[in-house]
Amino acid sequence: MAEYVESYYSASRNLSLRQTDALVGNETADVCIVGGGLTGCSAALYLAQRGYRVHLLEAERIGWGASGRSGGQIIPGLSTEVGKLRADLGEDGARAVWAMTVEAVELVRERVQSLGIDCDLKWGYVHAATKARHMRELEHWHADLARNFNYRAMQLLDRHGVAEHIASPRYLGGLYQRDAGHLHPLNYTLGLAQASQNAGARLHENSRAVGIERGPKARVRTTYGAVEAEHVLLCGNAYLAGVAPDIEAAVMPVGSYILATEPLSPEQAAGVLPRDDAVADLNFVLDYYRLAADRRLLFGGRISYTARQPRRLKTLMRQRVNQVFPQLADVRADYAWGGFVGITRNRAPHFGRIGNNVYFAQGFSGHGMALTGLAGQLLGEAVAGQAERFDVFARITHKDFPGGRLMRAPLLALATSYYRLRDLL
Numbered sequence: 001m002a003e004y005v006e007s008y009y010s011a012s013r014n015l016s017l018r019q020t021d022a023l024v025g026n027e028t029a030d031v032c033i034v035g036g037g038l039t040g041c042s043a044a045l046y047l048a049q050r051g052y053r054v055h056l057l058e059a060e061r062i063g064w065g066a067s068g069r070s071g072g073q074i075i076p077g078l079s080t081e082v083g084k085l086r087a088d089l090g091e092d093g094a095r096a097v098w099a100m101t102v103e104a105v106e107l108v109r110e111r112v113q114s115l116g117i118d119c120d121l122k123w124g125y126v127h128a129a130t131k132a133r134h135m136r137e138l139e140h141w142h143a144d145l146a147r148n149f150n151y152r153a154m155q156l157l158d159r160h161g162v163a164e165h166i167a168s169p170r171y172l173g174g175l176y177q178r179d180a181g182h183l184h185p186l187n188y189t190l191g192l193a194q195a196s197q198n199a200g201a202r203l204h205e206n207s208r209a210v211g212i213e214r215g216p217k218a219r220v221r222t223t224y225g226a227v228e229a230e231h232v233l234l235c236g237n238a239y240l241a242g243v244a245p246d247i248e249a250a251v252m253p254v255g256s257y258i259l260a261t262e263p264l265s266p267e268q269a270a271g272v273l274p275r276d277d278a279v280a281d282l283n284f285v286l287d288y289y290r291l292a293a294d295r296r297l298l299f300g301g302r303i304s305y306t307a308r309q310p311r312r313l314k315t316l317m318r319q320r321v322n323q324v325f326p327q328l329a330d331v332r333a334d335y336a337w338g339g340f341v342g343i344t345r346n347r348a349p350h351f352g353r354i355g356n357n358v359y360f361a362q363g364f365s366g367h368g369m370a371l372t373g374l375a376g377q378l379l380g381e382a383v384a385g386q387a388e389r390f391d392v393f394a395r396i397t398h399k400d401f402p403g404g405r406l407m408r409a410p411l412l413a414l415a416t417s418y419y420r421l422r423d424l425l
Contacts, residue, residue, distance in 0.1 A: 035235035037067030042376025048199035059208035068186035069339035117191030125180035238342035259317035
């Protein structure tokens with residue numbers, strides 16, 4: 001997996017967990033969770049609060065993967081088109097999924113408030129259009145959500161309106177979403193982890209799962225120990241290579257990268273994002289950005305299909321920043337880092353079961369900061385025997401990436417070249 005590069009988030013974390021020793025020897029539990037990101041920590045919190053004996057295994061450190069390195073954008077919806085949900089689930093199923101993605105955002109709000117998580121949560125999000133085709137897509141989406149989903153938390157923006165949110169000549173319009181926003185993803189993940197510890201869950205860092213022995217009770221093996229449990233939850237997303245071959249081919253790890261500038265002055269910050277919104281454009285290889293609490297611009301983009309961070313990453317990311325905000329050409333870049341997003345072929349999340357007692361949720365496809373938290377809760381509900389909501393997501397059909405482990409990345413990179421060219425049109 002990719003080398004670890006310190007992110008702005010790890011340098012600005014504000015919370016330390018209690019004892020998280022590596023698992024050594026054999027343990028028993030009601031539930032063993034594999035993966036210490038948002039999905040795993042949310043599931044641990046939900047189950048521990050209900051009295052389950054929970055052991056969580058994290059190969060590195062809590063929040064080490066995408067949950068603690070992402071753009072930190074909290075958004076309803078999925079990366080896939082609503083039409084694909086209708087094709088799989090029908091109109092009622094599509095409405096149920098959309099409603100749960102809205103609930104996922106509200107769950108973030110509720111947990112930040114009730115648990116007192118200091119993670120700089122702010123509201124306001126802009127889907128930005130760089131071409132007329134994007135505006136037509138936004139207009140259609142806006143009308144569809146209002147008419148068929150009774151969702152009215154959006155406002156279409158023309159060129160003048162989008163300029164009130166983004167001080168860049170790049171955009172000809174957009175869609176403002178008032179119930180979406182942004183936060184410090186690592187501090188939020190650590191806040192959930194700490195709350196799960198307070199509820200009784202046991203977290204084990206540096207405890208990489210290396211295999212699962214299935215049976216009436218499943219046994220999850222690590223390098224130095226094992227956990228035998230009634231139920232296993234696989235929450236490692238793009239970081240589960242080799243643990244569950246049955247589902248590995250349905251998800252592709254894709255690298256995404258972020259640059260953090262030096263702190264901007266209040267005048268510079270207001271001259272970039274005057275309303276402090278989070279932003280993403282509609283390109284296939286998209287730009288996404290926001291201001292941190294100390295007014296750094298956090299600017300994300302680019303993709304790669306290898307485990308190696310691109311050379312000259314700061315320079316490459318600076319070029320993208322300068323295209324959007326030429327007024328920041330002289331601002332210093334302090335951090336540049338990456339992480340893996342787990343994507344599926346249809347860009348819809350992949351939920352399901354392996355046998356009777358192993359559950360998984362993966363493939364959030366770059367749209368998981370809010371939904372992963374609800375996914376953890378849905379996994380917990382399924383363990384508790386209330387799987388109806390989990391099963392709505394599990395009904396979405398998925399296909400494996402072609403080419404096997406060696407060829408799937410080159411094949412996907414080739415397909416992506418088409419969309420890169422389309423972004424230019």
